[in-house]
Amino acid sequence: NAGVTQTPKFQVLKTGQSMTLQCAQDMNHEYMSWYRQDPGMGLRLIHYSVGAGITDQGEVPNGYNVSRSTTEDFPLRLLSAAPSQTSVYFCASRFDRSNTGELFFGEGSRLTVL
Amino acid sequence: GNSVTQMEGPVTLSEEAFLTINCTYTATGYPSLFWYVQYPGEGLQLLLKATKADDKGSNKGFEATYRKETTSFHLEKGSVQVSDSAVYFCALSGMDSNYQLIWGAGTKLIIKP
Numbered sequence: 001n002a003g004v005t006q007t008p009k010f011q012v013l014k015t016g017q018s019m020t021l022q023c024a025q026d027m028n029h030e031y032m033s034w035y036r037q038d039p040g041m042g043l044r045l046i047h048y049s050v051g052a053g054i055t056d057q058g059e060v061p062n063g064y065n066v067s068r069s070t071t072e073d074f075p076l077r078l079l080s081a082a083p084s085q086t087s088v089y090f091c092a093s094r095f096d097r098s099n100t101g102e103l104f105f106g107e108g109s110r111l112t113v114l
Numbered sequence: 115g116n117s118v119t120q121m122e123g124p125v126t127l128s129e130e131a132f133l134t135i136n137c138t139y140t141a142t143g144y145p146s147l148f149w150y151v152q153y154p155g156e157g158l159q160l161l162l163k164a165t166k167a168d169d170k171g172s173n174k175g176f177e178a179t180y181r182k183e184t185t186s187f188h189l190e191k192g193s194v195q196v197s198d199s200a201v202y203f204c205a206l207s208g209m210d211s212n213y214q215l216i217w218g219a220g221t222k223l224i225i226k227p
Contacts, residue, residue, distance in 0.1 A: 004157070033214075042118075042203060042217035043158075058214065090157055100146045100165045100207070103215065105157030 006106035023091030032074040120218035137204035145208030
């Protein structure tokens with residue numbers, strides 16, 4: 001009963017380093033997404049995917065890359081980390097792209113960039 | 115464009131008090147409306163939703179009614195418990211946002227025994 005699994009849970013990076021946040025879901029969901037959560041700002045969509053091989057930008061895509069080679073996995077890559085990317089990151093998935101479906105969230109990954 | 119406005123927190127109540135967290139939205143057409151809850155150290159989870167005007171979503175004693183005339187989706191609970199302490203997010207999804215969720219800033223709720 002795994003649901004949405006994110007790794008790592010915590011990470012500290014130095015400015016300019018790169019890293020990948022992993023996200024996997026075992027519910028055969030078409031739709032997957034990455035959000036960042038910052039105090040007082042709610043959740044902001046970084047990138048999303050409506051199926052394997054299809055990705056699109058959200059509200060705040062700069063500095064991040066994604067790919068969707070399988071239905072299960074949706075990694076988020078930080079190309080050259082900056083202090084402004086210090087945040088809590090959530091991966092979320094949904095059965096399909098409809099606007100009424102429930103989003104299932106991972107437990108989050110807390111990233112600090114020094 | 116679409117937007118969601120929630121009352122600022124934190125909201126602090128005593129156990130068994132009545133809860134209202136206000137949420138208003140801006141959108142064209144008929145978006146779907148959601149409340150998500152985030153317990154400490156966890157990801158968000160769906161609390162309730164409503165997909166058309168006058169629908170009432172309910173779950174775990176919480177209720178919210180989709181009011182198109184006032185563009186509101188206020189969250190209510192008759193008697194809160196300490197275990198309800200969490201951050202509550204109002205969100206909408208509609209045609210204008212290409213069916214992506216638009217989120218409010220979140221309201222932190224603290225229930226004291």
